[in-house]
Amino acid sequence: MTRRVALITGGMGGIGTAVCRKLAKSNGNVVVANCLPGYPQKDAWLAAMRKEGLENVHAAEGDVSDFDSTAAMVRQVEAEVGPVDILVNNAGVVRDNMLKKLALSEWMAVINSNLNSVFNVTKNVIDGMTERGWGRVVNMSSVNGQKGQFGQTNYSAAKAGVHGFAKALAQEVIRKGVTVNSVSPGYVETDMVKSIRKDVLDKLVAGIPIGRLAQPAEIAALVAFLTSEEAGYITGANIAINGGMYMV
Numbered sequence: 001m002t003r004r005v006a007l008i009t010g011g012m013g014g015i016g017t018a019v020c021r022k023l024a025k026s027n028g029n030v031v032v033a034n035c036l037p038g039y040p041q042k043d044a045w046l047a048a049m050r051k052e053g054l055e056n057v058h059a060a061e062g063d064v065s066d067f068d069s070t071a072a073m074v075r076q077v078e079a080e081v082g083p084v085d086i087l088v089n090n091a092g093v094v095r096d097n098m099l100k101k102l103a104l105s106e107w108m109a110v111i112n113s114n115l116n117s118v119f120n121v122t123k124n125v126i127d128g129m130t131e132r133g134w135g136r137v138v139n140m141s142s143v144n145g146q147k148g149q150f151g152q153t154n155y156s157a158a159k160a161g162v163h164g165f166a167k168a169l170a171q172e173v174i175r176k177g178v179t180v181n182s183v184s185p186g187y188v189e190t191d192m193v194k195s196i197r198k199d200v201l202d203k204l205v206a207g208i209p210i211g212r213l214a215q216p217a218e219i220a221a222l223v224a225f226l227t228s229e230e231a232g233y234i235t236g237a238n239i240a241i242n243g244g245m246y247m248v
């Protein structure tokens, strides 16, 4: 059994927690959940993982929207846990507003956390993966990066961008045993989605063919497959998981 170190950015959020749990249960993986420096729920989150019997889960504080903070975090993970073999670029935020009302700060917050973060983290782990001849990178994109969404020029641009990044990098590293893919969830039952105004969310859910939100574990199962040994021939792909909301 090969020991793999998996780093999940935003690893203590809705989808992030489910991905950590799933990867920690996959043979051989050691999981590192990234969170923001000083994240107040860090210890409680780790304690909950221990309670589930997951001893192989660690935490790493770092602001992935900031290059230097990210670099310092990755060096610390390498020293304390080991070099990163699996990277799940999952951290993200929303600042929904129609463009006419969208502030520059709301644009920048989403581009920094959802798109620049993918550069910041991947840049700090990719050489190690190619040198060792094995790696998996999965970017959390979104159905709204594929179809666009009213009120989300910032988020849709960032989520489309992370898959452009994946397609380009996939070509650069596949001959070194590293795959780079994106996953595009639809609306998942997380705090992020629950923060949408109820009347707006009800209308959105009514328009999803499956008629319900996704569960975080359903997204995690797909991420686990893409990061497994068996998925070595899948690269540059963007896999939709949206209950039929948008079919490409």
Ligand code: CAA
Pocket: 094, 096, 097, 098, 141, 142, 143, 144, 149, 150, 151, 152, 155, 185, 186, 187, 188, 192, 193, 196, 197, 200, 204
């Ligand atoms: N298409 C066309 N018109 C729309 C529309 C749509 N999808 N949604 C709203 N409108 C119209 C409204 O009917 C309204 O028209 P009138 O002025 O004629 O009444 C007008 O646009 C303004 O709409 P709101 O009253 O909703 O405007 P607001 O400023 O109060 O709110 C908003 C705007 C914050 C963007 C709100 O509409 C909203 O929250 N939308 C949901 C955005 C969304 O889906 N976010 C996903 C977050 S979760 C996530 O992103 C995870 C993921 O990956 C999927």
